[in-house]
Amino acid sequence: MEAVMKAAVLVAPGRMEVHDVAMPQPAAGEVRIRLEGCGVCASNIEPWEGRAWSTFPGAPGGMGHEGWGVVDALGVGVTAVAPGQRVTLLGGNGFAEYDVARADQVVALPEALAGRAVPGEPVACAMNIFRRSDLRAGQTVAIVGIGFLGAILTKLASDAGARVIAISRRAESLALATRFGAAETVAMDDHWAIIERVTAMTGEAMCERVIEAVGKQWPLDLASALVGFGGRLVIAGYHQDGARQVNMQDWNWKGIDVVNAHERDPRAAMRGLEEAVAAVAAGRIDLDALVTHRFPLERVGEAIAATRDKPEGFVKAVVTYA
Known part of the structure; x- marks a missing residue:
């Protein structure tokens, strides 16, 4: 039987549904990550609300690009990371239980960040x-x-x-x-x-x-x-x-x-991600103080709405997975 996972799908303006979808398989040079969570970005608001350029339904897990989790499977030729390694990544379908990324677009998380939410991309x-x-x-x-x-x-x-x-x-x-x-x-x-x-x-x-x-x-x-x-x-x-x-x-x-200041060069993005992990691990950036709201996958729509509406005490929302 084909392995399945739960993923949020944008099915209409302001409406996200959690579907059972096929689990992604890592291609050559890629890794699959069992996600622990994914941050919600302000850039998620407009497509979620619906714009002329929005399309429905969206890709499973789509819009989620601030994920972190544990390496679960390796594609052919990957040797730089190993299964069981905790990482943050530059992915694109992180509102789901699993995502895939190129092996050169993940950064290992040190022991100092064990058990902590690490949306590294922002x-x-x-x-x-x-x-x-x-x-x-x-x-x-x-x-x-x-x-x-x-x-x-x-x-x-x-x-x-x-x-x-x-x-x-x-x-x-x-x-x-x-x-x-x-x-x-x-x-x-x-x-x-x-x-x-x-x-x-x-x-x-x-x-x-x-x-x-x-x-x-x-x-x-x-x-x-x-x-x-x-x-x-x-x-x-x-x-x-x-x-x-x-x-x-x-x-x-x-x-x-x-x-x-928006980078599109993958090398620049990775440099920033490596610096981000080092800064958070060293205590230069208090990430725990900034991640203020947590939502389960089933409430990802509420997480995006909170990012737009900013309830009292809000700085950053993350979606977490059991």
């Missing part, structure tokens, strides 16, 4: 964004949007010797930013008031670096306005819900650099 994104920011000690960096990603970037930037101004909507998010090293916090409520406050904080110089970590038009507008002359705007938010307009006149006049 931490890897933060490591890569930080590298693309080219941030230096002594600079002032504004981070617009303090969630999972913004909190990690706050920690990385403050550890590097930067002065971090954290800007976010929720008071608890600003408190999290302070805990992770922000020097100042600003409530994200009034566009011009925020600009005035940052102008005063920086002696009218504004910021050498601004990281936009929301993925919406207004935060992008705000981030653009906060960059000082010759500074760098780093776009870390995932803008997938439509076109954007930018103030090109302002960009030209200030002579700023604009960096898209």
Whole structure:
């Protein structure tokens, strides 16, 4: 009999169902992972809600790309990892009990992370964004949007010797930013008031670096306005819900650099994943403080809704499997 597993399937806008589907088999150079869990990404929200480009039903386990678990089976030619080894991975169908990945896209988890949730991929994104920011000690960096990603970037930037101004909507998010090293916090409520406050904080110089970590038009507008002359705007938010307009006149006049911090080179992604595991294992990033909500596979839709709606205390949701 063909082996089966449980997998969440997006069957309609806002509707996920758990189906019994064929268990994936690793091809040559691949490994199969029995997943312990998978993080929920903000990029899951739009396809789950339904967009013109959404298709139904989705792939079993689809949208889940923040998995971790135990190597279960090896494809032909794989020698770098072994069955029973605990890993985090760059996968694509992690809302399921099993996923497959290329053997060169998994990173072993050290004993220091035993028993802990390790959605490595989003931490890897933060490591890569930080590298693309080219941030230096002594600079002032504004981070617009303090969630999972913004909190990690706050920690990385403050550890590097930067002065971090954290800007976010929720008071608890600003408190999290302070805990992770922000020097100042600003409530994200009034566009011009925020600009005035940052102008005063920086002696009218504004910021050498601004990281936009929301993925919406207004935060992008705000981030653009906060960059000082010759500074760098780093776009870390995932803008997938439509076109954007930018103030090109302002960009030209200030002579700023604009960096898209989303990596698509698998080598860069793996470098970030390796750095992420090392940083969490060493205690540089308190991942346990950021994974605030856990859901079983049957409630993956609720996990995505929580990622959108952000109930009290929410930072990051993960879906876990018994």
